Amino acid sequence: MISEILQTLPQVLVDGLALGAVYAVVAIGYTMVYGILEFINFAHGEIFMTGAFAGTAALLTLKSAGLLGAMPGWLAYLLAFVIAMLLTGILGIGIERVAYRPLRKAPKLISFISAVGISFLLQDIVRFIADLKTGNFIVTGITLYDSNLKVAASSLWSVFGDAFIKTNTIIVLAAAVVLMIGLDLFVNRTKWGVAMRAVAQDRDTASLMSINVNKVIALTFFIGSALGGGTGVLFAQQYGTIDPYIGFTLGMKAFTAAVLGGIGNIRGAMFGGILIGLIEMLASTNLGILTGGSFGAEYKDVMSFLILIVVLIFKPEGLFGKAIKEKV
Amino acid sequence: MKKWKKGLGAVMVTVLGASLLAGCGSSGKNSSAASGSEGAGGDLTVIKIASQSPLSGSSSAYGESIKLGGQMALEERKDEFKKLGFDLQFVPYDDQGDSKKGVANAELIGADKSVMAVLGHFNSGVSIPSSVVYEKYSIPMVSPGSTATDLTDRKLKSVNRVVARDDFQGPAGAEYAVKTVGAKNIFIIQDQTAYGKGIADSFQNAAKELGANIVGYEGITVGEKDFSGVLNQVLSKKPDFIYFGVLYNEGGLIVKQAREKGIDVPIMGGDGIDSSGMVDVAGDKLTNVAYSSVATDIIKSNKEWADKYHQKFGKNPENYAVYSYDAMNVILNALTKAIDANGGKVPAREKVRDAIRTTTDYQGIATKVSFDDKGDNKYAKVFIYKYDGPQYPGSMISEVEPK
Numbered sequence: 001m002i003s004e005i006l007q008t009l010p011q012v013l014v015d016g017l018a019l020g021a022v023y024a025v026v027a028i029g030y031t032m033v034y035g036i037l038e039f040i041n042f043a044h045g046e047i048f049m050t051g052a053f054a055g056t057a058a059l060l061t062l063k064s065a066g067l068l069g070a071m072p073g074w075l076a077y078l079l080a081f082v083i084a085m086l087l088t089g090i091l092g093i094g095i096e097r098v099a100y101r102p103l104r105k106a107p108k109l110i111s112f113i114s115a116v117g118i119s120f121l122l123q124d125i126v127r128f129i130a131d132l133k134t135g136n137f138i139v140t141g142i143t144l145y146d147s148n149l150k151v152a153a154s155s156l157w158s159v160f161g162d163a164f165i166k167t168n169t170i171i172v173l174a175a176a177v178v179l180m181i182g183l184d185l186f187v188n189r190t191k192w193g194v195a196m197r198a199v200a201q202d203r204d205t206a207s208l209m210s211i212n213v214n215k216v217i218a219l220t221f222f223i224g225s226a227l228g229g230g231t232g233v234l235f236a237q238q239y240g241t242i243d244p245y246i247g248f249t250l251g252m253k254a255f256t257a258a259v260l261g262g263i264g265n266i267r268g269a270m271f272g273g274i275l276i277g278l279i280e281m282l283a284s285t286n287l288g289i290l291t292g293g294s295f296g297a298e299y300k301d302v303m304s305f306l307i308l309i310v311v312l313i314f315k316p317e318g319l320f321g322k323a324i325k326e327k328v
Numbered sequence: 329m330k331k332w333k334k335g336l337g338a339v340m341v342t343v344l345g346a347s348l349l350a351g352c353g354s355s356g357k358n359s360s361a362a363s364g365s366e367g368a369g370g371d372l373t374v375i376k377i378a379s380q381s382p383l384s385g386s387s388s389a390y391g392e393s394i395k396l397g398g399q400m401a402l403e404e405r406k407d408e409f410k411k412l413g414f415d416l417q418f419v420p421y422d423d424q425g426d427s428k429k430g431v432a433n434a435e436l437i438g439a440d441k442s443v444m445a446v447l448g449h450f451n452s453g454v455s456i457p458s459s460v461v462y463e464k465y466s467i468p469m470v471s472p473g474s475t476a477t478d479l480t481d482r483k484l485k486s487v488n489r490v491v492a493r494d495d496f497q498g499p500a501g502a503e504y505a506v507k508t509v510g511a512k513n514i515f516i517i518q519d520q521t522a523y524g525k526g527i528a529d530s531f532q533n534a535a536k537e538l539g540a541n542i543v544g545y546e547g548i549t550v551g552e553k554d555f556s557g558v559l560n561q562v563l564s565k566k567p568d569f570i571y572f573g574v575l576y577n578e579g580g581l582i583v584k585q586a587r588e589k590g591i592d593v594p595i596m597g598g599d600g601i602d603s604s605g606m607v608d609v610a611g612d613k614l615t616n617v618a619y620s621s622v623a624t625d626i627i628k629s630n631k632e633w634a635d636k637y638h639q640k641f642g643k644n645p646e647n648y649a650v651y652s653y654d655a656m657n658v659i660l661n662a663l664t665k666a667i668d669a670n671g672g673k674v675p676a677r678e679k680v681r682d683a684i685r686t687t688t689d690y691q692g693i694a695t696k697v698s699f700d701d702k703g704d705n706k707y708a709k710v711f712i713y714k715y716d717g718p719q720y721p722g723s724m725i726s727e728v729e730p731k
Binding site for chain 1: 546548560561588
């Protein structure tokens with residue numbers, strides 16, 4: 001039993017890290033908005049999905065214009081990435097302006113329903129457009145980096161089996177790390193970052209310190225959504241096929257990751273995302289082996305949420321969160 | 329936290345209220361639509377044949393071809409019915425491959441008194457719950473694609489199908505896997521739907537009987553994109569054959585991701601991966617993948633018919649189109665028989681239902697049709713194909729006759 005688990009471990013780690021990186025970057029979007037507005041932007045999973053479609057559409061357009069063959073693969077990748085980020089970033093600002101800002105003073109529940117409405121709206125708009133353009137809303141895009149690398153983990157320790165890494169897995173990991181470090185520097189080292197943290201701490205006082213609160217909130221939505229959209233492109237490249245409903249489950253898991261790491265805490269979201277990705281992959285590979293086949297890979301989602309429940313019972317503020325004392 | 333809980337309650341109440349209202353609204357509309365259509369026939373009496381298939385969603389490629397195949401058969405015989413004094417109409421419904429939608433449509437169809445029969449469904453998981461509604465209204469259904477055993481094993485009077493059952497498709501696949509390929513250790517993956525689990529289980533039983541060893545049996549969830557977890561298990565069990573009961577979206581991704589992980593063993597599936605969608609999803613990773621299908625390769629076996637279809641609709645038929653065509657003809661033959669028996673007037677639905685069940689030795693384009701007492705077609709064959717590169721359809725390897 002142990003030898004079977006160890007044998008697949010290198011491959012599980014590779015797959016788990018790639019999945020975790022996707023969760024982590026999407027989780028940042030949830031956590032940033034919560035940190036500032038104290039409300040869960042449930043449309044964020046759909047923004048991720050829209051990004052996946054925008055990137056795929058960009059690549060398909062390039063191909064039909066005959067430009068894809070002419071440019072190097074990395075340029076096309078970067079172009080799709082940037083287009084998707086810009087589009088979803090602007091989409092994020094638009095959603096905030098239309099659906100959330102008018103409701104900022106209303107009870108939290110109202111904005112929550114507004115967010116759920118937006119997510120249905122995005123699903124159906126994307127579904128409609130994809131169906132119209134391709135005849136099927138499940139779209140298979142162009143995979144740019146398709147080659148495989150073999151990691152000879154067995155030469156490290158003979159118990160391990162060899163793992164296969166797609167070139168794209170490395171791109172996903174690298175892009176996620178760059179995005180996360182960039183964001184961390186932005187929030188902690190720049191003037192805008194200071195403004196953001198100030199608004200998160202106390203919106204009214206921040207506005208007294210001549211911070212334009214509306215601008216900061218719009219910026220937060222731009223960055224959070226752009227990160228989500230960019231990750232969508234990475235996801236589409238990694239798994240090849242996308243549909244308008246990928247955002248829901250993935251958004252749920254990313255939200256779980258954000259809560260696990262302590263909602264409102266950006267580093268916590270990154271850590272939570274990676275953790276959830278690894279747990280999910282470990283569970284889906286090994287549950288069947290551990291339970292002698294009575295629980296299979298289909299129970300992997302239960303594992304992530306089970307861990308969330310355990311963490312919430314014993315450390316309700318999340319792994320990295322600070323307990324907030326509420327004044328009565 | 330407390331505020332949240334209250335909030336959730338409020339959401340639930342709102343949703344419940346809204347759905348209640350919606351329910352009332354649509355049922356009101358039904359009855360008015362049904363009464364309206366009865367008077368609208370003019371001098372010809374309107375007879376409608378409905379079709380139910382997934383026109384959107386993950387199996388829309390099949391659903392579309394089922395609709396078009398039925399439409400083609402019906403339009404060819406419109407004049408024949410005009411002479412009998414009937415205006416034959418085709419009403420396609422989209423069941424979205426979703427049982428809730430299928431049942432809702434079935435209720436609509438049942439309420440429309442001029443609908444005499446239903447062509448469909450494709451997905452077994454939709455056929456089974458919807459057939460209960462058809463039974464209630466005595467509307468006969470003929471499915472050109474549902475293969476789950478439960479569909480006909482409940483012995484409903486109104487349920488028929490022209491294709492083979494899963495418990496024939498599974499064993500035919502097992503025979504190919506064990507006898508032709510020589511598989512000893514088989515890993516099974518299924519998608520936890522009535523179709524996927526049904527076909528995987530019947531394969532498993534047959535393969536065990538033939539002496540193969542089942543090293544793993546895992547479930548996946550429809551709609552997932554990352555199958556690394558299950559495939560890592562395959563890596564650790566080192567099977568020499570993989571069998572999966574899935575549809576092409578998941579199937580294509582599993583094949584692609586398996587090949588990317590260096591899993592090169594032969595893979596086999598049921599008719600759910602018999603679609604050009606497999607090629608779109610898996611691309612050039614689609615090698616050494618066999619599938620059993622209840623459908624013949626119509627473009628090769630009857631070029632003339634395929635050309636006619638192409639001319640009419642501007643695309644090549646998926647294989648189910650021709651079964652749908654045959655099923656529609658079975659329906660229409662029974663309908664004319666029932667009309668004759670009723671002295672040229674509109675027959676009762678029960679009469680059409682019984683006339684369909686007594687169909688014997690009808691020679692269709694794709695298959696010969698005779699229904700047994702459960703509504704299964706005695707002549708339904710299973711075909712084994714293989715993809716060896718990104719090309720649909722795969723090349724046919726063998727035909728398996730019913731025992």
